[in-house]
Amino acid sequence: MKKLIVLIWSLIALNAWAGSSTLGVRCDGKIIGVGDSQTKVLNYCGEPRSVYQIGSSGRFTVRHGYRSSSGSYSNALREVWVLGAAKNADHVNYNLTFENGVLKRIEHVR
Numbered sequence: 001m002k003k004l005i006v007l008i009w010s011l012i013a014l015n016a017w018a019g020s021s022t023l024g025v026r027c028d029g030k031i032i033g034v035g036d037s038q039t040k041v042l043n044y045c046g047e048p049r050s051v052y053q054i055g056s057s058g059r060f061t062v063r064h065g066y067r068s069s070s071g072s073y074s075n076a077l078r079e080v081w082v083l084g085a086a087k088n089a090d091h092v093n094y095n096l097t098f099e100n101g102v103l104k105r106i107e108h109v110r
Contacts, residue, residue, distance in 0.1 A: 095107040
């Protein structure tokens, strides 16, 4: 009985630790994981179903006396790619979060 209780608590703890995040995704027989580049993920898994950019962009003007200069900026540091079920061997949807072009998080979407 004691072993059964320990087993149940171990399974509960493991499930809580795993959460909805995963360590890797298999695409076309190849595994992608945290730390991989966007280029590698694109080569292995193909185009994502959709891409969300998290950051900011806009235009600016700097004036100094009679002189001025203007330009634009983009600060999209994070992207979330939605990888559809048809793109991976698990046949489930994933959200892949990239920061500065590097895969930082893989989330299983239910």
